[in-house]
Amino acid sequence: MTATRGLENVVATTSSISSIIDDTLTYVGYNIDDLTENASFEEIIYLLWHLRLPKENELSELKKQLADNMAIPDEVIAQIKAMPVQNIHPMAAVRTAVSALGLFDEEADVMEEEANYRKAVRLQAKIATIVTAFARIRKGQEPVAPKSDLSFAANFLYMLNGEMPEDIEVEAMNKALVLHADHELNASTFTARVCVATLSDVYSGVTAAIGALKGPLHGGANEQVMKTLTEIGSVENVESVIRKKLENKEKIMGFGHRVYQQGDPRAKHLREMSKKLTELRGESKWYEMSLKIEEIVTSEKKLPPNVDFYSASVYHSLGIDHDLFTPIFAVSRVSGWLAHILEQYSNNRLIRPRAEYTGPGMQEYVPVEKR
Ligand SMILES: CC(=O)SCCNC(=O)CCNC(=O)[C@H](O)C(C)(C)COP(=O)(O)OP(=O)(O)OC[C@H]1O[C@@H](n2cnc3c(N)ncnc32)[C@H](O)[C@@H]1OP(=O)(O)O
Numbered sequence: 001m002t003a004t005r006g007l008e009n010v011v012a013t014t015s016s017i018s019s020i021i022d023d024t025l026t027y028v029g030y031n032i033d034d035l036t037e038n039a040s041f042e043e044i045i046y047l048l049w050h051l052r053l054p055k056e057n058e059l060s061e062l063k064k065q066l067a068d069n070m071a072i073p074d075e076v077i078a079q080i081k082a083m084p085v086q087n088i089h090p091m092a093a094v095r096t097a098v099s100a101l102g103l104f105d106e107e108a109d110v111m112e113e114e115a116n117y118r119k120a121v122r123l124q125a126k127i128a129t130i131v132t133a134f135a136r137i138r139k140g141q142e143p144v145a146p147k148s149d150l151s152f153a154a155n156f157l158y159m160l161n162g163e164m165p166e167d168i169e170v171e172a173m174n175k176a177l178v179l180h181a182d183h184e185l186n187a188s189t190f191t192a193r194v195c196v197a198t199l200s201d202v203y204s205g206v207t208a209a210i211g212a213l214k215g216p217l218h219g220g221a222n223e224q225v226m227k228t229l230t231e232i233g234s235v236e237n238v239e240s241v242i243r244k245k246l247e248n249k250e251k252i253m254g255f256g257h258r259v260y261q262q263g264d265p266r267a268k269h270l271r272e273m274s275k276k277l278t279e280l281r282g283e284s285k286w287y288e289m290s291l292k293i294e295e296i297v298t299s300e301k302k303l304p305p306n307v308d309f310y311s312a313s314v315y316h317s318l319g320i321d322h323d324l325f326t327p328i329f330a331v332s333r334v335s336g337w338l339a340h341i342l343e344q345y346s347n348n349r350l351i352r353p354r355a356e357y358t359g360p361g362m363q364e365y366v367p368v369e370k371r
């Protein structure tokens with residue numbers, strides 16, 4: 001038995017949800033470029049869960065179901081309020097609150113297909129409320145209830161800020177949600193599938209996935225990108241800081257990818273949105289710095305930006321706290337995790353690979369007093 005480090009190029013499952021072939025990303029066969037320009041996030045949720053685009057009435061029904069399920073139990077709000085909110089990362093809070101949601105869902109351990117779908121709707125709707133409630137509570141503000149006539153993207157911004165977002169902000173948020181929704185067998189999705197393949201419940205699968213997304217080599221990279229941009233501070237400093245990092249063999253966050261060879265097709269949409277929004281805010285330095293970093297890293301290391309790179313300046317321009325960038329990723333990606341969880345249940349087999357043993361050979365046990 002020989003181990004493949006990081007399971008690189010190992011095909012671990014079949015899936016009909018999304019594909020990355022020759023650097024092209026599709027959701028159920030629809031090119032991500034097409035979906036980003038045209039689809040609402042709610043349509044994407046439907047697409048990922050039903051493997052087809054919704055008809056008008058089906059889309060309205062899903063929107064209604066999401067709106068009807070956005071409120072979270074008072075006990076979960078109380079739990080967030082009881083957290084040491086000033087000292088914890090929001091991803092830890094979201095991971096804990098999502099796990100707690102399962103405690104108040106009477107169907108949490110009901111494994112029937114329809115019950116699992118209902119839980120998917122509830123989780124998708126409530127995670128947006130959890131993130132925004134946490135963000136407000138730590139600022140000493142009360143959570144804002146969702147408005148049932150707003151889109152998912154608009155509601156997220158409304159619940160976060162307590163005021164109606166501008167159209168351009170809703171457009172940016174919707175695009176970001178569409179772009180982050182699913183990505184084949186990335187680390188957090190794989191985590192979710194491994195978890196539920198033991199026939200554990202949906203809440204456990206999503207909680208595990210949130211834990212995997214949190215790390216800086218995966219979803220956590222978007223916050224780190226903003227840290228790099230803030231540290232650099234101006235376009236003039238980009239050259240010296242980035243070259244020094246590269247000389248020191250430091251990773252430049254938001255670059256590189258395990259699967260894409262030529263580049264992540266999602267990055268160009270966020271690059272364009274970053275340009276538009278930073279100019280609108282009179283803060284184009286964040287875009288210009290990002291562009292300069294991209295020039296250097298692609299020419300020096302042949303590493304193109306991934307989805308996390310330009311999402312940082314997009315979210316910053318939306319006035320979002322930097323440590324909420326990864327939770328927003330989770331608000332979108334939960335749609336993909338849930339699609340994969342439902343797919344895993346529909347054709348389940350325990351996921352249990354092997355390890356190539358590299359420890360000592362056979363040893364004889366020595367009683368503790370003789371060691
Ligand atoms: C949504 C997402 O999860 S997208 C990914 C988000 N993560 C990041 O942006 C973090 C920065 N990027 C990385 O760490 C990596 O590119 C990953 C984790 C995304 C992919 O990693 P892997 O496929 O395992 O590649 P690995 O880390 O082994 O890197 C291969 C080589 O490229 C280099 N490299 C990879 N990414 C970077 C980077 N961002 N900056 C500098 N060098 C890099 C490595 O140092 C290594 O060089 P070496 O062979 O000389 O040692």
Ligand SMILES: O=C([O-])CC(=O)C(=O)O
Pocket residue numbers: 180182183185186187218258259306307
């Ligand atoms: O696929 C991956 O390894 C990481 C990624 O880009 C994502 O999850 O969106």
